[in-house]
Amino acid sequence: MPSASWSTVQLAEFLEVFEVLEMLDAENMTRIAVDRVAAAFDAEVVALVLDETVIRCLGFPADAVPVRLLRSASEVRSSILNAPGIGEVHSVSASVSTAGCTMVVLRAGSPFDREEETLVRSMARALGLAMTATDRLTESRVLAERLSERQYLSDRLSQIQKSISHRAPLQEVMDSITQGAAELLGADVVGLRIVGLGDDGRPIASLAGYPDEGLDHFRSIPLNQGFSGGAFVEGVLVSTGDYAAAARTLGTAPQELIEAAMAAPVHHDGRIVGVLNVASRDVGRVFTPAEQEILLRLADHASLAVTDAAAVHALRDSLEGERFKASHDALTALPNRTTVLEMIEYELHHADPAAPLCVLYIDVDRFKLLNDMYGHSFGDRVLIEVASRLRNAVREEDLVGRLAGDEFVVVAPGISAEAAGALAQRVTLEMTEPLVLDGRGTQVSVSVGVAESAAGLSSEELLGNADVAMYRAKTSGRDCVVSYDVQMRDEMFERADLEQEISLGLKAGEFVPLFQPSLNLATGEVHSLEALVRWNHPTRGQLSPDAFLALAEDTGLIVDIDLCVLDEACRRLAGWTQLHPDLTISVNLSVRHFAHPEIVEFVAEILAKYRLHGSRLWLEITESMVMANNEMTLEILRSLRSLGVRFMVDDFGTGYSSLVYLKRYPIDALKIDREFVDGLGNDLEDEAIVTAIIRLADALGHEVIAEGVETAAQQDWLIQSGCLYAQGFLFSKAISADATEVLLSQALTVENGLL
Ligand code: C2E
Numbered sequence: 001m002p003s004a005s006w007s008t009v010q011l012a013e014f015l016e017v018f019e020v021l022e023m024l025d026a027e028n029m030t031r032i033a034v035d036r037v038a039a040a041f042d043a044e045v046v047a048l049v050l051d052e053t054v055i056r057c058l059g060f061p062a063d064a065v066p067v068r069l070l071r072s073a074s075e076v077r078s079s080i081l082n083a084p085g086i087g088e089v090h091s092v093s094a095s096v097s098t099a100g101c102t103m104v105v106l107r108a109g110s111p112f113d114r115e116e117e118t119l120v121r122s123m124a125r126a127l128g129l130a131m132t133a134t135d136r137l138t139e140s141r142v143l144a145e146r147l148s149e150r151q152y153l154s155d156r157l158s159q160i161q162k163s164i165s166h167r168a169p170l171q172e173v174m175d176s177i178t179q180g181a182a183e184l185l186g187a188d189v190v191g192l193r194i195v196g197l198g199d200d201g202r203p204i205a206s207l208a209g210y211p212d213e214g215l216d217h218f219r220s221i222p223l224n225q226g227f228s229g230g231a232f233v234e235g236v237l238v239s240t241g242d243y244a245a246a247a248r249t250l251g252t253a254p255q256e257l258i259e260a261a262m263a264a265p266v267h268h269d270g271r272i273v274g275v276l277n278v279a280s281r282d283v284g285r286v287f288t289p290a291e292q293e294i295l296l297r298l299a300d301h302a303s304l305a306v307t308d309a310a311a312v313h314a315l316r317d318s319l320e321g322e323r324f325k326a327s328h329d330a331l332t333a334l335p336n337r338t339t340v341l342e343m344i345e346y347e348l349h350h351a352d353p354a355a356p357l358c359v360l361y362i363d364v365d366r367f368k369l370l371n372d373m374y375g376h377s378f379g380d381r382v383l384i385e386v387a388s389r390l391r392n393a394v395r396e397e398d399l400v401g402r403l404a405g406d407e408f409v410v411v412a413p414g415i416s417a418e419a420a421g422a423l424a425q426r427v428t429l430e431m432t433e434p435l436v437l438d439g440r441g442t443q444v445s446v447s448v449g450v451a452e453s454a455a456g457l458s459s460e461e462l463l464g465n466a467d468v469a470m471y472r473a474k475t476s477g478r479d480c481v482v483s484y485d486v487q488m489r490d491e492m493f494e495r496a497d498l499e500q501e502i503s504l505g506l507k508a509g510e511f512v513p514l515f516q517p518s519l520n521l522a523t524g525e526v527h528s529l530e531a532l533v534r535w536n537h538p539t540r541g542q543l544s545p546d547a548f549l550a551l552a553e554d555t556g557l558i559v560d561i562d563l564c565v566l567d568e569a570c571r572r573l574a575g576w577t578q579l580h581p582d583l584t585i586s587v588n589l590s591v592r593h594f595a596h597p598e599i600v601e602f603v604a605e606i607l608a609k610y611r612l613h614g615s616r617l618w619l620e621i622t623e624s625m626v627m628a629n630n631e632m633t634l635e636i637l638r639s640l641r642s643l644g645v646r647f648m649v650d651d652f653g654t655g656y657s658s659l660v661y662l663k664r665y666p667i668d669a670l671k672i673d674r675e676f677v678d679g680l681g682n683d684l685e686d687e688a689i690v691t692a693i694i695r696l697a698d699a700l701g702h703e704v705i706a707e708g709v710e711t712a713a714q715q716d717w718l719i720q721s722g723c724l725y726a727q728g729f730l731f732s733k734a735i736s737a738d739a740t741e742v743l744l745s746q747a748l749t750v751e752n753g754l755l
């Protein structure tokens, strides 16, 4: 009879089995436990019964386990049974686990006493606990394995993620995805293709487990084709364990040796932009749901990489755009001032001292006027055309830039000043081609300044010199080329001072008109008085228009000068009305007035102020104004005409008036330019021109006035040719208002000798 100590020892020994539990799997553990139980009780049979089955049995051969007998034994605590091959046996059963596992112990000898029964139950219980623990352990081991797999997966993914967030090149990220997929899924071939991001319109691709040579072919396969095409078209994961059959179904040629395959779509911006596909050559291989999950995760990462790369692309594009914007002019896309200066600076440092650098400073003539007359968008298109003509005119190695407004520059490296002058001529020639924009023909000319680099000169200084030369080109009549020389700089400063002085002079009332009469050659009477501005300069004395008019035109100060002259001329004329109620006056108007309708109001105000009828006023306009054939100009002329004001085309013959325009405009008189009057009596050509002008005026019903008449021969010729009116030093120079008053108070005939 076993003693209490016996059972304690047995149990302790039994439990020892489980101390090495960690090294045991469930299988081994139950085997050892059953052995121990059998030994402890000297039993013939020990079995573990679970539900309908015997999961372990000691004492019967494996193929002759009396399942029913053992099951029935398991259902009662103790009984006596007849075991096959053994005979009568005592049985004891005890529950091993709550899951329904029972231990059955059969002994042929003595029956089990209470202590033994208790020990059987204790051992069963211990085994139960150990088995649970083992299960847990297995579970946790599986878990641990899974965890480490997951750890690996997540390591892999975070590695990919990191390369994405570190802005690794997309190709690199894609390679790490395909590499990761090959490792994580144990796949033989992994491919990833993404469309819409490559520069050549072809997909970006990455292959793992495939020779590099295959990449090009892989890129050329349309993404919607083949087995993986399903993922691209449907936007879902596709998987097959029978690749050949899948390929047959699709009607595509199966790739050799591929057994299993799956593919997942790659997304960007709500669209499918790529496919991640894996393939295995392992016979019987099927990708499990977990593996499919991994593929989806990897495809997600590819999507992330694409989205990021697209963002980087966009960012880079916009950065490049920003950089371009910062360095180029938006209208013409030419390098801007900063870039031009950088270029000059660079060239100055790198230029061969033997081959100098030249800079051409180019300014469009009368651009502001063009802009004012036809509108800014027309002006813009002129500038674009000028930019393109400049590009045509220069050499390949020259840089064309836009400095501001209508100012352009050509940086010409390795060129002599002489060659640069020739280049500049080519530029002016390129501009002579008539320009037709919006069906409107116009003519563009440029003034060009050329400057050559010299030791110690900075980019700013070189450009400045070219600017100075350009300024000189402007003042020398525009549409020409001038090369820089040192004195020009002083003149430039003088001009800046002059501009300032004109402004001050205007405020101080220093601009006043002189008056030059024009005469009726038939009667010798004064026909009209032309107001010609003079500047009573505080230190330089009285200045003629040629000393300040060009600058006043350029700066726009001429508008105020004209208004000042107009006001004073009308004031004077009003004063002379009593004596000569029909006397008229003519005032020169700059073309600048015809861009703004304010002149109409101003003239109306002045006429009202001095109580003059509009017919007492002539306005002298130039041929270029007529030629502009601009609606606003026409509108202004008509409005002024409605006040009774008459118009005279000054310097007629020097421009290129179109007869159509002459007819269209409300013109009353043509003033023959002095240039043609000069040759009257000795130059047949001049005489022919003047004759033509007289006939033209006659045909159009206009008056005709010859200006600059200096000799009696010219006067005679004019009288002979039917020119009724004349003006010139032969009769009178321009004289002050006071002198005019004296003249008017005396007599108004040539005979009285106005000179
Ligand atoms: P313009 O309107 O053709 O004026 C005639 C110019 O020829 C005047 O020069 C006059 O003094 C000069 N002149 C007149 N008769 C003779 C002559 O027989 N021989 C020679 N050699 N010259 C003669 P001025 O006063 O120096 O004016 C020059 C130009 O300046 C004018 O040419 C006109 O275009 C412009 N101008 C004058 N005053 C004004 C003004 O108030 N406003 C505007 N916008 N321009 C003006």
Ligand code: MG
Residues within 6 Å of the ligand: 530, 588, 620, 650
């Ligand atoms: Mg005039």
Ligand code: MG
Residues within 6 Å of the ligand: 650, 651, 671, 673, 674, 707
């Ligand atoms: Mg004139």
